[in-house]
Amino acid sequence: MLKNDGHETKERDEDERAPPIPEENWIAVMPPRNSALEPPKLAEQSERTGSGNPPSFSQSQFDVILRRQRVRPSNGFALKQTNVPSRFLNLSNDIEFSGWGSFVRIQLSEEDYEAGQKTVRAREDEKVLGQFTASALAGNAVLGSVFYALPAVVGVASIYSPISLFIATLTLFLWRPIMEELGSAFPLQGAPYSYVLNVSSKPLALLSASLLLLDFASTSVVSAATAASYLAGELATTNSGSLPLPEWTVTVIILVLFMLVSLTGIKESAKVALCVLSFHILTMTALIIISSIHLAHIRTSQMAANWSLGARSDSSSTGVARQVFRGFCLGMLGLTGFECTPAYLSRIKPGRLPLVLRNLHYPAVILNCTLMTLVLGIIPLEEILGGTNVLSVLGDRAGGRWLRIWITVDAIVVLCGGVLTGILSSTELISQLSLDHVLPTGFRKLLPVTKAPWVSITSFCAFSAVVYLSAAPVGGNGGNEGKALAVVSQMFSLTWLTVMSLFPLSLLLLRYNRHRLPRSPHTRLSVVFVCLAVCAVVAAGNVWIEPKIGGYFAAYLLVILLLFSASQNKTHLLRFAYWTFDQYPVLHRLRWTRGWGEKLIGMMRRVRKRPVGVLVKSDEINHLFQMILYVRNNEETSCVKLIHFVDGEAGIPSELEANAKILDEAFPEITIDLVIVVGSQVGSGGAPAFSPTNIAALSNRLGIPTCLMFMSCPGPRFEWGVAELGTRIVSL
Template identity: 55%
Template sequence: MPKEAPSEMHTPRDEMELEYQTAESPWIAIQPPMLARVNDQRYPLDVSPPSFESAQHDIVLRRQRQRPRAGGGLKSTAVPSRFLNLPSTFGFSGWGTRSRITLEPTELSRGEEDIQRARRAVSLGQFTASALAGNAVLGSVFYALPAVVLVSGVYSPISLFVASCVMFLWRPIMEEVASALPISGAPYTYLLNVSSKSLALIGASLLLLDFAATSVVSAATAVSYLAGEVTLPFPVVVGALIILLIFLLISLSGIRDSARLALTLLSIHVITMTVLFIASTIAWAKRGNTQIKENWEEGRLNFSTQPTARQIFNGVCIGVLGLTGFECVPSYAACIKPGRFRLVLRNLHFPAIILNTFSMLFVLAHVPLPTVLGGANVLSVLAQTVAGRWLRVWVVVDAVITLCGGVLTGILGACELFDRLARDRLLPQLFTRRLPVTHSPAYSIVVFVAFSFVVYATSGANLGVTSKMFSLVWLAVMTLFPISALLLKFNRGRLTRTPHTPLLLVLFTLAVGAVIIGGNIAIDPSIVGYAAAYVLVIAAVFFFTMEKVRVLHALLWAYDQYSVLSRLPWTRSWGTTLTAAVRHLRTQPVCVLVRTDEINVLFHKLLYVSQNEETSCLKLVHFYDDEVGIPSEMDANWKILDEAFPEITVDLILVQGAFTPSNVAALGHRLGIPTTLMFMSCPGPDFPFSIADFGTRIVSM
């Protein structure tokens, strides 16, 4: 490391002026020695080739000779600004600075507190975690059965069994990506860490619409079930709004209380369905197979125009509705205790297979097929047929309660997604604020409930339309998991994870998802229009938030082209307002954590920031200790990169200390940068820490 004092022979070459001593005779065979002039004093300089330590700085001196020592100052560039009436400082940043820091004890303690707080948030066991999504998964039987029997007829039990078994393909894939990236907000966060931000936002759009559809369909189905039994003093749309408002208040009480409530609701549902199955089995044993034979003959007659295989396939395509809710589990994976994620998927999958298959089988064994096809509350009709009025009332109450639990599942999943988007500066920071007592994300809950009702209202308060859209969006979300696994294997293969699913399994699962999506579209092509309309609107909003600086640049450029606008009284302040907004957004810093001084590695990380983050302030951070020292080319390559990106000020910060989660969190407090905006390379199998402890984003191999 060159010293700053130029009093010795090894004064850095970029801090002194070199000159040759003039010879009196041109015939002297040996050239005179080179002199170094420092502060008007001349020192003889060795004519041997310069050392690497000295020569490394000469490489980057081209246009940096006038670079201020303290940083700042405009980077000189031959590229003209596209803004005619704005100074160059608007488009180009100042030079970065180099500094060494030592984390203070108070900062270290705050960093350790952050790590411990995050670890305490991992509080959900396998049953409470299963309950959060379980009400959506096991409650889907109430709206899946009528939809499947309309297209599959008497083959519905087969279709539902096959559809439920399809989840065996997805489970190991979901386990692999969750073990590699145990963070909330998936699959948005998966795509963000294994691909680009643009692809991640498409995933976020699908996921948000899926959560909204989960809440809307659950609430509307619950009211419809109730309306089928009693006369309500209000329409179904008002009842759905009431349920959404009730669970808005419940969610504001906190996620832990919500998890306990979800477990209570799921327990009631499991007990109810167990009683219904026992009663159905006893009634079947007493009455025999008369009803199922009649349904079989009538079903074959009514559906005779379609081949049997096509009926079963159509039923499989619709029957995946009985699995809705599985996509919610990874969205709160960071709150699940280690090693429990696999158990949560198992706890949900096997009951779903049994519930979907046997519910449909018992319905066909006891309820006439015209009644089933008539859209009645089939499970409540089954309950009255096998046990009487008392069990029917019980099933209806259970249906309303369980479906309301599905509303809670959608709300909690959306809150985790909003929190991640806000921490990535894609949503306002209001979405990260929590209530002082319950620590609930109030803004996220209120906005999501309002958005869910808007989705329901804009569909004409039509449950059929919303359900069709739900099925397609759910399938699209589920295909994001094999896509994430594929990108994980290709782009982040060094991450430690268990299990390692075979590549052929991932590709086969992706193909199965595409086939089922195509089957749903073939059954009703109109669902593409509904789903695409909502997804495009949400994606447009998200992409605007990601590209807000570029949008403001375009507006400012258009304003800048017409000088008359700056003279009119009502438009005079537009330029100032737009300029201030752009500068404010671009001064929000991000941090890149680097281990090596390899120029190609550093360049790709800065290129990622330039393409995915709207900032002109980047902190290049390297943790070091005195034994290993600082990589030899770190300083020189930093200067090269600082010049290569004239629109970004690149500061080099050398932090004395080990690269640990608590030190990274402490650095975040020191720099005022959240860990979600700190980027790092993909760790290898020998890395001693979990990615979840750091909370940083992986942006390269």
């Protein structure tokens, strides 16, 4: 009894020494979760504590409460303290610590709700592309590739070119279900960068963005330079003389011209692309019909002569297999542009993506294989290998001079349409990178009338021009211009293959990390691995054919990746500058460098002040920890807002506030605020639902873009899609 009295006295003395805790800071701490603990027992325990008094020491584990609720400044802006030594010997380590987090309850007002509705309507109004206009944007690049793919394939596959092209075009049957499944899961702009960002880490997503930007630039440059080269070649074979301007100048003029077309807006640009593609399909149809009639007239004499000449080089089974394989590797050039379709997926109407992919695939099979067969059946092999514009020669032999002029005009027009494809696809990617704080927000500036992102368009066209002009010295020497086109074309083939490998890789990561995400159709896992194997084999084959393209590809990719990495890791660069300044104490005493340390700290804080939101449903600390860890490793920010929408029935999870404070202490470099969105007039039953409108309204209230609001992977019974919410998935 004396022992009990002593214990009670000690407990009473400790309570008297402890600072009083205001009633508004009381939190209810539930006992450890145990499936054997029935709800009636919990209710009885709550009744014993009383409604107006705090729980006793034995009931509430008061020492745990004190540890979780440290005395913090009321404004929440004081630095967190630590006993860990600083890495800086001569300067302050204030940059290592952020302010204390806060607990906020907010209500969405009618103004917030109206802003959210406006955002959701604008997101729906962006879906302006049907199956034909969406097909036209990428179709000019896909179907226009016959003008530069056919001569390249003949150069390595000779008479076996139709077989190589047929095998190459059939491979798209492997990619189409993969692209459809990814598109149904993530109908977002900037794909496959957006795919990788939602299923993996941001560094890997930046690598995919670098590949995509290089691919889009190659699409525009190769199309523009090939159009200029095609025009120069046609003028050289006639009495018209030559181009009045160097080919590189004409290439730059084409880029500028279609930059102006892109500034009219994506909807109008899609209509222009549809007109161009319709003209190209009409031209190719006329060429196939007229050439087939001519082939029926001359029968198989030229085909037999070409076969006899081509078989002399190497008629062994190994030699034939080698030629077919090399033609298959280069035959992938006939499919370039197919990867551009998902880049503007957010603007395609729902359910149209499978139709768009079908509209691009089947014409590519027919045009490549049929035209290649007609070329070998009508034109002598020596003339084909001579580097002439083979489709113009085919039109001349089959229909005469008028058809050759028609083919030349069509070649220039449709290749220019490929320039438009690259520009518009890159615009969607750059816009998404700007929203994700990889690129400055200025890239999203719009023209007042057409709403075209003029900074993104002009910057990309300037970058494409630099890629072309840096490929080889320019000037009056046509050889230099031809070298520039050859370098970019060779790099294009390898770039395209690496971009196409991102689709099966993204689906593989989705299956592993986000398998709960609803999507359709479901591609067999074996198809995914076959696609990856095809990419690896064909990429190795292209390097085997021309080893130097690996060096060009790596050089351009490294430059883009360094630029993206520097923009994404500004804090790390500033921290390195701060550390360097710390190593030289003499600089701290000079008058003109004395305040550099404070300036660098201020710059780092300004870079990291932009908040991100983490949408949470439960209070499980392991789940909260993983999401905060993702933010720390992938985003440049020192302000994280844990956001919980109150469910009218369940209420706030019991340990959410306490666990938020634990995480606020565990991450000293991040301020973790807990934001509870409570009932308001905009929600059903007095509580706002977790819906696209209310998330957009909260985004307007907090000033956080929805793409910087992170959530866990939804299940198959979840009501909303990822594109409707506009959020990023960062955990299972």
